[in-house]
Amino acid sequence: MATEIKIAIQGGAASFHDTAARKYFAPEKAEILPCSSFDQLCEQLHLGEATYGVMAIQNALAGSILTNYTLLQEYQHFQIIGELWLPIDQNLMALPGQRLEDIKTVISHPVALLQCGLFLRQHHLPTEERQDTADSAREISAKGLKGVAAIASSQAAELYGMEMLQEHVADRKDNYTRFLVLSSQPQAQAPKPTANKASLIVQIPHVGSWLGAVINKLYTEDINIPLIQSIPAPAGNTSHNVAIDLECDDYYRLLHAIEELKPMVEDLQLLGLYQKALTPQQLEECREGELSTSVNS
Numbered sequence: 570m571a572t573e574i575k576i577a578i579q580g581g582a583a584s585f586h587d588t589a590a591r592k593y594f595a596p597e598k599a600e601i602l603p604c605s606s607f608d609q610l611c612e613q614l615h616l617g618e619a620t621y622g623v624m625a626i627q628n629a630l631a632g633s634i635l636t637n638y639t640l641l642q643e644y645q646h647f648q649i650i651g652e653l654w655l656p657i658d659q660n661l662m663a664l665p666g667q668r669l670e671d672i673k674t675v676i677s678h679p680v681a682l683l684q685c686g687l688f689l690r691q692h693h694l695p696t697e698e699r700q701d702t703a704d705s706a707r708e709i710s711a712k713g714l715k716g717v718a719a720i721a722s723s724q725a726a727e728l729y730g731m732e733m734l735q736e737h738v739a740d741r742k743d744n745y746t747r748f749l750v751l752s753s754q755p756q757a758q759a760p761k762p763t764a765n766k767a768s769l770i771v772q773i774p775h776v777g778s779w780l781g782a783v784i785n786k787l788y789t790e791d792i793n794i795p796l797i798q799s800i801p802a803p804a805g806n807t808s809h810n811v812a813i814d815l816e817c818d819d820y821y822r823l824l825h826a827i828e829e830l831k832p833m834v835e836d837l838q839l840l841g842l843y844q845k846a847l848t849p850q851q852l853e854e855c856r857e858g859e860l861s862t863s864v865n866s
């Protein structure tokens with residue numbers, strides 16, 4: 570029988586976090602705990618109000634969400650137990666009967682607005698930030714706002730009775746967001762030897778070529794590095810923090826490489842050991858494969 574788990578997300582029903590959480594945990598039934606910010610998501614997970622948290626960390630068009638690395642540094646006891654790359658299809662929607670010419674303002678999550686910069690500039694559409702894509706559609710519907718459009722998913726359009734003004738408005742069709750699955754109870758989720766990915770934050774001095782030495786070490790250990798992201802350091806700091814993702818199909822080699830890095834850096838925070846998800850490139854290849862099968866059949 571499917572058990573029910575509670576998952577804290579940023580945003581509400583029909584947001585991309587909602588879709589990501591349900592997809593990751595399917596076929597388990599997920600009860601969603603909507604949060605108004607990433608801070609609140611972490612707080613709820615910390616307080617034990619949710620079993621897991623799902624948090625966006627990186628988008629193929631807009632880049633890394635650096636403030637979420639800061640939260641992961643703050644909540645040191647959280648563990649990343651998994652990840653998911655989700656295709657993000659953005660759409661422009663408004664109250665039924667509205668036309669593109671009627672729209673004076675577009676509201677959405679700041680990352681969603683960034684993903685649709687080309688479309689918005691082309692149509693000279695001023696924007697206003699909101700906490701969530703789907704909640705922007707809900708706001709228009711609840712307040713009966715004319716002259717305002719939202720950028721959100723097709724599920725949000727359906728849920729809140731919006732009409733599509735323009736589908737697929739992101740700058741590129743291969744728009745993907747990577748979501749982290751977080752647990753605040755590492756003991757209940759001990760990493761399994763099937764883990765083939767690790768996420769770390771290392772602290773290294775500003776001076777010297779420490780980062781070069783770290784990368785060189787990983788190269789000699791034959792570890793793949795899918796991500797290196799510098800994280801802003803507090804003012805006056807003499808060192809900086811770098812988020813690094815490591816991949817290796819041999820779990821024990823991955824552990825060994827992490828041990829080797831420890832004496833080379835000032836501090837190393839292991840954010841989690843988990844199984845890597847299909848990358849956007851792999852998902853695109855699957856999608857193209859499915860398309861050609863349906864055309865040929």
Ligand SMILES: O=C(O)C(=O)C[C@]1(C(=O)O)C=C[C@@H](O)C=C1
Nearest residue numbers: 584585586625678680701702746
């Ligand atoms: O507003 C939403 O629907 C979200 O889930 C937020 C969010 C984000 O935080 O990056 C998630 C994925 C998309 O890339 C755009 C926005």
